Amino acid sequence: MRFELEKRSERSLVMAWASPVIAVVATMITGGLIFAILGKPPLTALWVFFVEPFSSLWSLQELVVKATPLILIGVGLSVAYRANVWNIGAEGQLTAGALAGSMVPILFNSWQSPLTLVAMLVLGILGGMIWALVPALLKVKTGANEILVSLMMVYVAQLLLDWLVRGPWRDPHGYNFPKSVSFEDWQTMPTIGDGRLNIGIVIAVVVAIALAVLMRRTIKGYEVRVMGEAPRAGRFAGFSADRMVIFVFLLSGGLAGLAGVIEVASTVGQLQPNISPGYGFTAIIVAFLGRLDPIGVVVAALMLAVSYLGGEAAQIALGLSDKAARVFQGVLLFWVLACDTLILYRPRLVFGTTPEAAR
Amino acid sequence: MSTDSALLAVLLTIVTASTPLLLAALGELVTERAGVLNLGVEGMMVMGAVAGFAVALTTGSPYLGIVASALAGAALAVPFGFLTLNLVANQVATGLALTLLGLGLSGLIGESFVGQPGVRLAKIHIPGLSDLPFVGPLLFGQDVLVYLALALAVFVSWGVFRTRAGLVLRAVGDNHASAHALGYSVIRVRWLAVLFGGALSGLGGGYLSLAYTPQWIENMTAGRGWIALALVVFSSWLPGRLVIGAYLFGAVTILGFFVQGLGVGVPSQLLSSLPYLVTIAALVAISRKRGGGGDAPACLGRSFVPDR
Numbered sequence: 098m099r100f101e102l103e104k105r106s107e108r109s110l111v112m113a114w115a116s117p118v119i120a121v122v123a124t125m126i127t128g129g130l131i132f133a134i135l136g137k138p139p140l141t142a143l144w145v146f147f148v149e150p151f152s153s154l155w156s157l158q159e160l161v162v163k164a165t166p167l168i169l170i171g172v173g174l175s176v177a178y179r180a181n182v183w184n185i186g187a188e189g190q191l192t193a194g195a196l197a198g199s200m201v202p203i204l205f206n207s208w209q210s211p212l213t214l215v216a217m218l219v220l221g222i223l224g225g226m227i228w229a230l231v232p233a234l235l236k237v238k239t240g241a242n243e244i245l246v247s248l249m250m251v252y253v254a255q256l257l258l259d260w261l262v263r264g265p266w267r268d269p270h271g272y273n274f275p276k277s278v279s280f281e282d283w284q285t286m287p288t289i290g291d292g293r294l295n296i297g298i299v300i301a302v303v304v305a306i307a308l309a310v311l312m313r314r315t316i317k318g319y320e321v322r323v324m325g326e327a328p329r330a331g332r333f334a335g336f337s338a339d340r341m342v343i344f345v346f347l348l349s350g351g352l353a354g355l356a357g358v359i360e361v362a363s364t365v366g367q368l369q370p371n372i373s374p375g376y377g378f379t380a381i382i383v384a385f386l387g388r389l390d391p392i393g394v395v396v397a398a399l400m401l402a403v404s405y406l407g408g409e410a411a412q413i414a415l416g417l418s419d420k421a422a423r424v425f426q427g428v429l430l431f432w433v434l435a436c437d438t439l440i441l442y443r444p445r446l447v448f449g450t451t452p453e454a455a456r
Numbered sequence: 457m458s459t460d461s462a463l464l465a466v467l468l469t470i471v472t473a474s475t476p477l478l479l480a481a482l483g484e485l486v487t488e489r490a491g492v493l494n495l496g497v498e499g500m501m502v503m504g505a506v507a508g509f510a511v512a513l514t515t516g517s518p519y520l521g522i523v524a525s526a527l528a529g530a531a532l533a534v535p536f537g538f539l540t541l542n543l544v545a546n547q548v549a550t551g552l553a554l555t556l557l558g559l560g561l562s563g564l565i566g567e568s569f570v571g572q573p574g575v576r577l578a579k580i581h582i583p584g585l586s587d588l589p590f591v592g593p594l595l596f597g598q599d600v601l602v603y604l605a606l607a608l609a610v611f612v613s614w615g616v617f618r619t620r621a622g623l624v625l626r627a628v629g630d631n632h633a634s635a636h637a638l639g640y641s642v643i644r645v646r647w648l649a650v651l652f653g654g655a656l657s658g659l660g661g662g663y664l665s666l667a668y669t670p671q672w673i674e675n676m677t678a679g680r681g682w683i684a685l686a687l688v689v690f691s692s693w694l695p696g697r698l699v700i701g702a703y704l705f706g707a708v709t710i711l712g713f714f715v716q717g718l719g720v721g722v723p724s725q726l727l728s729s730l731p732y733l734v735t736i737a738a739l740v741a742i743s744r745k746r747g748g749g750g751d752a753p754a755c756l757g758r759s760f761v762p763d764r
Contacts, residue, residue: 102542102543102544102761135564178549183548235736235739235743239740239743239744240743240744241736241739241740241743242686242739242743244495244548245735245736245739246736248679248682249679249682249733249735249736250732252729252732253733256725256726256728256729257725257729259725260725260726378556381552382556418564420561420563420564420567421560421564422560423556423560423563423564424557424561425560426556426560427554427556427559427560427561430552430553430556430557431535431550431557434539434546434549434550435539437545438543438544438545442543444543
């Protein structure tokens with residue numbers, strides 16, 4: 098008996114829709130097994146993990162707050178991956194964006210103007226772009242592998258942040274804690290309602306819609322897809338592979354930077370060594386679960402936000418480690434990738450002789 | 457401390473810093489020679505680290521820990537192999553998934569081990585030879601994994617370039633369609649290469665938690681898996697150059713710490729970021745020279761579906 102793939106004559110539309118759903122169900126089953134191994138009642142744990150985040154207004158708000166950076170980073174990455182350019186350093190670009198945006202409240206603390214926040218957001222985008230430009234330019238100019246360079250830049254950004262909040266940017270009245278000054282009202286994102294919900298989600302959704310239009314309705318979107326799927330054809334059409342690398346890195350890096358500055362200017366409220374629970378990496382899962390489509394990414398980001406919240410809830414209710422959420426996310430990406438095969442292939446178990454034996 | 461003993465201390469630390477990189481990179485080199493790009497090295501290393509630590513602690517034997525770390529690395533490579541080889545999933549994305557899963561899973565497994573003192577892998581002692589001044593501890597007084605890593609480098613170099621099996625491995629990595637047409641099972645060869653790579657990555661991780669710093673710290677690989685991936689590129693897929701690269705790399709990182717120890721007024725974070733900056737510089741230097749990855753196995757990262 099052996100396992101074989103049979104190529105479908107055309108892309109299965111049913112599977113294109115069904116595969117993320119199958120992946121999520123499979124992840125839940127795997128999760129139940131993991132819970133059972135850890136000695137927790139599987140069904141209760143799954144309930145706490147995946148249903149309770151929807152049970153109260155507070156947690157629904159929190160869901161949206163956590164989805165905001167995932168949407169922003171995820172949509173940028175989805176465009177980059179469509180172009181077959183592998184930016185996996187979004188976590189570093191997020192950090193760089195947070196650093197750049199925080200220059201305003203930390204270095205020009207007294208500047209109070211309606212433009213303060215705008216300046217922070219713009220600087221955040223620029224910070225992320227600059228960080229992303231390093232792997233992009235090195236890729237274009239020298240051919241250095243963008244996967245490895247963008248990942249290395251994550252560590253450099255985090256160490257830079259660590260140095261700044263322990264050194265020059267530390268709050269002088271902060272009892273020596275490695276934290277910057279707390280941001281003032283006018284330096285933080287306006288909230289919606291009286292909870293932690295802020296206008297970041299509006300920005301994220303607008304960006305997602307804009308990128309959906311870009312990918313579906315413009316020449317640029319077409320260029321991205323051609324360069325990703327058939328780079329040779331793209332070159333004959335006069336598209337430049339180098340310019341594409343720069344474009345998608347600037348786009349995805351800028352959006353990661355924006356996500357970073359929104360995080361520090363809302364939920365975190367200051368600079369500190371930890372500003373993100375790995376949003377930049379989780380967004381990679383979001384991009385794939387969302388089928389590398391900006392609108393799909395929005396849905397996927399909400400799902401991954403559930404895993405963060407469910408992880409916190411399970412920690413409180415069941416004494417489950419907060420690491421469980423990370424395991425879930427990894428398992429989910431595995432299932433998503435496995436189920437994507439179903440779109441182009443029909444898996445079959447073949448009984449009988451192997452081709453080697455027949456030969 | 458005399459100059460000699462200071463120099464010896466530095467050289468000894470360089471060896472221990474280089475060994476985990478060498479082990480993981482050697483495994484990845486073989487995997488990539490078969491045409492498979494596994495970006496999950498970091499995840500497999502960290503699983504090796506936690507498994508090695510846990511088994512050594514519960515059994516009291518660091519050698520069982522070593523075995524466990526290799527098995528854990530290979531075990532984590534299994535889902536990667538199934539997805540990329542049997543289900544032809546994208547290798548880059550699946551490798552990333554492996555790293556994310558490994559980091560999460562190791563954190564979950566290792567939670568109860570945080571802060572516990574581990575079992576240290578002893579250095580060997582050959583009466584007479586190990587007692588020689590200077591060269592004794594350096595050449596004849598390391599732990600077994602240091603020698604194993606170097607022996608494996610020789611073995612891989614010989615195996616890849618001097619044996620029939622190595623020829624098949626390279627054929628599969630350079631032109632999978634032709635290798636298939638000649639009757640070799642591309643998928644089977646790649647499976648073996650992926651498992652070998654996983655085992656060696658696991659060993660590299662095990663070295664960290666058994667010899668380098670015998671304890672368990674979450675994410676203790678700290679990007680070494682990614683550095684190992686860069687070393688493979690840097691070595692142009694040649695085991696000999698890989699040994700030189702790994703040791704050079706270990707030297708640069710340790711010199712950073714050494715400079716810090718001298719009390720030079722440089723922020724510690726700058727020195728900590730040295731390995732990552734050096735990796736970028738090395739990638740740039742080697743890519744410039746080659747004009748963009750000319751020595752890579754031709755089918756690296758490409759899925760293979762046999763047509764009947």
